[in-house]
Amino acid sequence: MKHIYCEIITIGDEILYGHILDTNAQWISQELDKIGITTKKRTTIGDNSKDITNVLDKSLNENELIILTGGLGPTNDDITKNCLNNFFGGKLVTDKNTLSHIKKIFKKRNFDFTKKNKDQARIPDNCIVLHNQFGTAPGMAFQKDNKLIISLPGVPFEMKSLFTNKCVGLIKNKFLLPFIYHRTIKTIGIGESWLSDLIKNWESNLDESVSLAYLPSLGRVKLRLTGKGDNLEKIKKKINNYEENLLKIIQKYVYGFDKEELESSIGKLLIKKNKTISFAESCTGGFISRMITSVPGSSQYFMGSIVAYSNEIKINNLNIKKENIEKYGAVSREVAEEMAKNVRQKFKSSIGISTSGIAGPDGGTKEKPVGTIWIGYSNKNKTTSKKLILTKRRDINITLSAVNALNQVRINLESNSKGNRHSSK
């Protein structure tokens, strides 16, 4: 089976100069990946016919499929259509279906129909017209030297609809494609290089039809396994086997798979264990609550939080002993544990979590430098805490503290369940 490569070409000054973020190219890459086409390159250029022609010319030497987006609007800076027409040596002719579609749209919105809009219905006579039900600019598909070149509008929802409803069929008709299968295993509490060392032997046994990618973010690393071949069931089975062996090594760091996020995986765990949670946040300033409540339905397990930023509020509203703050400081094991315990009792939740630390950039001392964070954990049986030494950067410290706090929930709930399993044997 011949490997099919694609280049995605994004056209538009507003993307190139960074005025808007290009989300189209990412989306198209993902969709191509699903049907077994490898994106070989992505290119962004401005609304400039010389650049469009150059890039197209080079790309045709390297790829079987080219997908262009953007530059099909009615204004003067939209030149993609004319450029493609010249490139493929066609002639612009009025497409009757497109013209009546555009007229219909204008009538419905009560807009004036100008010459520019009428021009949008003039399409190269040597392309397949891809009817755009949501907008005035149709997509176009050209063929040259057994290659397929597709031009789509840049407006994301128009592009997506055209791609899904028109392009996927065209592409599958044109090329014989392999099957692709991805599996992402998401870890927390272990850095990229340790993880890499830990799974070195396992990794070296991956066969060549399977690839592994490390995708790190703050406090977390995702491992993505990708298999490719002509038999989907075989690939899935192979990847499943690799995953099984991988989990034997790294299970305790795994919080989820594929699209599962940390905050929703913690939510599911709380529901599964029939637990509720509340937070006493100092240095994280509400960020843990914000993460947890970003998940729809979190009111099922999240009771609420006290963001106890000032010592006064720690004392008056979280009932932290004043003498503990005076003796140990607010950033201490004693105060963090008291905060976790008290918020749990106050809010009548199964679990209480606290954070107290010096997020920075100021406020550090020699004994407690910026980045010193205590995370407290309390349930009805025990109250514990953990000290972290993080960075000098406030935003990173806040994020890492929040991620770490959620990881404490995971570790405690999962070790609980292991305990239960053992005791039920």
Place this chain on the structure above:
Amino acid sequence: MKHIYCEIITIGDEILYGHILDTNAQWISQELDKIGITTKKRTTIGDNSKDITNVLDKSLNENELIILTGGLGPTNDDITKNCLNNFFGGKLVTDKNTLSHIKKIFKKRNFDFTKKNKDQARIPDNCIVLHNQFGTAPGMAFQKDNKLIISLPGVPFEMKSLFTNKCVGLIKNKFLLPFIYHRTIKTIGIGESWLSDLIKNWESNLDESVSLAYLPSLGRVKLRLTGKGDNLEKIKKKINNYEENLLKIIQKYVYGFDKEELESSIGKLLIKKNKTISFAESCTGGFISRMITSVPGSSQYFMGSIVAYSNEIKINNLNIKKENIEKYGAVSREVAEEMAKNVRQKFKSSIGISTSGIAGPDGGTKEKPVGTIWIGYSNKNKTTSKKLILTKRRDINITLSAVNALNQVRINLESNSKGNRHSSK
């Protein structure tokens, strides 16, 4: 003055295949624009040395400046460094400063130091090493045929810090650039098209050396004025004049300028007015607190918050009257105002702000559809509230509610000061 063109090359399978969104290229385009360099092309390729070499080779023919990001990590799929080393004919040698920096990071975090980490300190001997204070992979700058090629890590905060602190200086030293002066005026509480209508006449008077960009984000629109020329003082003066006239029209929507964020501008306003603040957050789930505490030194004016997600906590910990929740519902003027007032009194702050709403995607009714939000505001003289009808999308509703709540603080504090000014006349 020769025009300087740049290509931005993003390296990484995870970007190319669409597993993560490339925000780096957009950010770099914007930063280059600020110093008068035009992004000519952006290219994304995988972790593949042939592709890297090919793209680099072509790019050197077309651009004076090339910026690469990604592929500098410690794992096997990170090949950018070796590739550049071969391309520029260098030799990898251990960079002592980088090695001791990496060792320091590892020691501090109490991590094992592996061979892979040590290898990160091996750098081509023909590049300028760009010290990366936030990570283990340094940036590198090469020169060839009077062109500048810079390689940066892909982790956004490491890349940004290196770009701002090391690259801008290098680039400005290397090339003769025009003077560019930007002034950004940040508005809140008015949509893009209304704003555009409001300032139409002013905008039509801008001369051709000055450009205006509308940069909208949720609940806010930034207006960026850019002037370009060979005399910085002249440009500044011109832009200042335009700004003065603009402010006469839109002053009441303006919360800040240039890099000022909404959360820090509210902080400054609170300090100026000698006020403290606390929040009772329901539908925003901690997001307002998180925004406010993202600002260093916010403990000066932020007392704390209660994230009262459940009605139980609203009743038991915010002292909301149970009969009000039963009679009006938690999402109501009455409850929002009570929440704002009670949190202010409980936390002894000058101002109390509350949010109560249906963030979605579920939980809406005919009378109170998803997106119905109440914002409460309370100071010692008055307690008021405002109803918002937002969208169907949870994430957007949470953000817009938080932004709107902070805008209430701004409007109230600023109208206060106007009142004072009038009464002192």
